[in-house]
Amino acid sequence: MSVACIVVAAGRGERLGEQRPKAFVEVGGRPLVWHALRAASDATRVSHVVVVAPDGFAGDPALAGVAAVVPGGATRQHSVANGLAALPDDTEIVLVHDAARCLAPPALFDAVAGAVLSGHDAVVPGVPVVDTLKAVDGAGRVTATPDRTELRAIQTPQGFRRAVLERAHLAAVERGDTDAPDDGALVERLGLPVHVVAGDADAFKVTRPLDLLLAAAVLSRRSAAV
Ligand SMILES: Nc1ccn([C@@H]2O[C@H](COP(=O)(O)OP(=O)(O)OP(=O)(O)O)[C@@H](O)[C@H]2O)c(=O)n1
Numbered sequence: 001m002s003v004a005c006i007v008v009a010a011g012r013g014e015r016l017g018e019q020r021p022k023a024f025v026e027v028g029g030r031p032l033v034w035h036a037l038r039a040a041s042d043a044t045r046v047s048h049v050v051v052v053a054p055d056g057f058a059g060d061p062a063l064a065g066v067a068a069v070v071p072g073g074a075t076r077q078h079s080v081a082n083g084l085a086a087l088p089d090d091t092e093i094v095l096v097h098d099a100a101r102c103l104a105p106p107a108l109f110d111a112v113a114g115a116v117l118s119g120h121d122a123v124v125p126g127v128p129v130v131d132t133l134k135a136v137d138g139a140g141r142v143t144a145t146p147d148r149t150e151l152r153a154i155q156t157p158q159g160f161r162r163a164v165l166e167r168a169h170l171a172a173v174e175r176g177d178t179d180a181p182d183d184g185a186l187v188e189r190l191g192l193p194v195h196v197v198a199g200d201a202d203a204f205k206v207t208r209p210l211d212l213l214l215a216a217a218v219l220s221r222r223s224a225a226v
């Protein structure tokens with residue numbers, strides 16, 4: 001079955017606070033999106049990669065060799081929809097990955113694709129939550145402390161049977177949803193099951209400046225190990 005991966009890289013990166021779009025900020029001498037694309041290409045089950053790029057970056061050398069480069073949308077959800085529209089006709093399984101999770105290992109792409117191939121229509125990787133989480137109301141008062149053992153921090157790549165993901169995005173447009181937190185949430189809103197597989201500590205999202213230091217440390221650890 002043909003597996004394609006959409007790498008979304010069109011965000012601004014407001015929380016990182018750099019001049020250039022976050023996916024084009026460098027770590028270990030290469031842009032985040034370069035690392036993400038390399039991992040997607042190194043995954044044995046992925047046969048086609050589409051990257052969603054910010055305005056003015058379609059010709060950036062970091063994207064060289066990628067099968068399709070498409071423009072970003074106003075939100076992550078719109079960017080994924082643009083990537084979906086550019087998939088080859090024979091794609092049956094779609095992985096959606098954040099360029100910001102630039103160090104997710106190829107094995108994680110393969111594990112997620114494998115779970116879809118084994119019969120789950122929607123698969124998200126997740127890791128146990130390490131902090132105690134509390135729900136808080138507008139007045140700053142705690143309203144609940146959910147049981148942490150039932151919570152997972154959800155990562156990408158997320159994997160879907162193509163028809164399910166397309167249906168989920170179409171239904172979102174019909175409902176007027178524009179900014180879903182992730183693609184799994186759109187499938188949940190269809191009332192369909194979403195399966196969680198084990199995530200990977202290296203698939204953390206580069207969001208704030210401290211995350212860039214962590215990414216550099218992970219890359220150093222990897223190069224010391226070879
Ligand atoms: N309109 C958008 C917004 C986000 N993304 C992508 O979605 C991923 C996850 O989003 P996030 O980490 O929130 O990135 P930004 O939106 O860039 O970050 P911020 O909210 O800090 O601006 C990133 O790879 C980002 O490039 C995208 O392709 N198009």
Ligand SMILES: C[C@](O)(CO)[C@H](O)COP(=O)(O)O
Pocket residue numbers: 076098153154155156181182183205207
């Ligand atoms: C898709 C995602 O990475 C899953 O954890 C996350 O929801 C993206 O969130 P953000 O608000 O775009 O940082």
